[in-house]
Amino acid sequence: MPIDLDRYYTPEDVAISALERGVFPTVPKVCADSTCGSGRLLDAANMVFGSVEAIGIDRDVEAISQLRLRRPHWHLSVGDLLHPSTGEALSRSRPVDLLVLNPPFSQGPKKFVEIEFAGREIRGSIAMAHLMRSFDLFRPSLGAIVIAPESLLYSETDQNARQALEERYQLTKLADLQRCTFRGAKVQASVVQILPGLHRQDHKEIRYYNGIISVNVVRGSLPVHMMISDPSGLPFIHSTDLKRIASTGKAEGLSKTGILAKGRTKGWVILLPRVGLPDCQAIKAVKLESTVQLSDCVIALEFTTKAAATKAEKRIQSRWAEFKDLYRGTGARYITIARLGLWLPAIAISPGSH
Ligand SMILES: C[S@@+](CC[C@H](N)C(=O)[O-])C[C@H]1O[C@@H](n2cnc3c(N)ncnc32)[C@H](O)[C@@H]1O
Incomplete structure (x- = not known):
């Protein structure tokens, strides 16, 4: 059976507005996308935050080859994020500020996958598995902006994983995307900010202040x-x-x-x-x-x-x-x-x- 690579790339305008919605204590300088595909989220990071150092991984050889031609100065590698050996060397080599992610959503016939996070075994969705593995590998100092299926925030499948994440990070939904955002896939997706540390910070309120x-x-x-x-x-x-x-x-x-x-x-x-x-x-x-x-x-x-x-x-x-x-x-x-x-x-x- 062919592997479903989940090539539902983020449209450029959606990628930019997702990153623009984030609230950060400092401007990210090093960004990583562990399922980078055609690099849309890393391109958006360069537009929104100014020139950033970009790190990308994807298991799609073809996508990485094309991206290498288009963005020769990025740090790119082919790898299966969920394979234990992938990314270890890369993630240890340079500290990452922000993860920008649109992980695969397709669950296949499995109801859940096993996830190892912070030394614990947890069950969760495929999107959650990618998210948690990325956090474990990169430990980004400013957290992540993630385009995730809405279920990641509410489903029972991801409940334990959410709890484990919330011990260290705060999850805030920044926006809901329209169902037709991804060509060929009808999913309800959200933009989520995952910020290390404080739990009671309310991002939405920044919109009501008059000027920074x-x-x-x-x-x-x-x-x-x-x-x-x-x-x-x-x-x-x-x-x-x-x-x-x-x-x-x-x-x-x-x-x-x-x-x-x-x-x-x-x-x-x-x-x-x-x-x-x-x-x-x-x-x-x-x-x-x-x-x-x-x-x-x-x-x-x-x-x-x-x-x-x-x-x-x-x-x-x-x-x-x-x-x-x-x-x-x-x-x-x-x-x-x-x-x-x-x-x-x-x-x-x-x-x-x-
Ligand atoms: C939904 S696309 C998102 C791509 C890109 N981040 C974007 O926003 O346009 C998911 C990507 O995950 C990649 N992918 C799927 N499973 C993977 C795995 N186990 N390890 C690494 N990449 C994977 C696919 O090749 C695809 O490029």
Whole structure:
């Protein structure tokens, strides 16, 4: 019996709009498609994210030969993704930011296949098997945008697999595709974003914010016990100063430090405690007239204008419960730059972009 290669390639416009719907903390630079076919999703990644390093695998020899001619600089290989030996060497060689996937949907006569994921044996659909194998192989730092049969999100067959994925990733449906999207196949497919980490992020809400605000996140690094008082030094901001600075709107009466370290800031900022739960009143846009040194317990969100800083303040306060939830830990609660960076795009604040 001939092998069904599932050559239902993603139309160009569908591939582009699928990737455009994704919300990412940083722009992906290395993208992989483990069933790349004619390379439509990787082409779309290059259009949407700018020039990316593209990695493609497919078991269709003909498709890979043609793609090699068309895209000689991509990293392409022929292989059966579900075969244990495939892709191991490739996936280990370079870290991947984002998977872009439209795995085969055709189930054949089998109701389910066996999937090995994170050392566990799970049963699921063929599409889920490809998805999980791709995650196991590439461990993409920004997760994936997947064109998947709708059943992958709801079916009983994939329930255990979904649970296993959701222990590490958040699955969000970004759109439903029309039944006639794939020539010759009538399936109900969806665009799904799979993002590592936070579970309560709501991607849809980004659509309701008026404009994306650029922010630079600065983490202080000078421990209080290393600070040496020097009247001619820089003002030193510790987390115990944050309430007062927020209520007066001024960074006055601070100790000055003769020792300097990374994490200095100036201009329009919102100051956050890195350790200890934040106080809603203390999260305020303030202008620092001169450069200050931040303690290792303080993070600054730097903005280019007063308008951006005050807008950001309102957005954080409007999602206060979620923001507070970023502070985790069994002892003292603390936030990490990574957790903050994953959440800020949910309120249309884009880190690292100015
Ligand atoms: C639905 S198409 C999608 C192709 C491409 N990602 C796109 O969006 O246009 C599925 C692709 O999976 C490939 N494929 C099917 N089974 C595979 C396997 N076990 N390993 C690798 N590729 C496979 C097929 O050759 C086909 O190119």
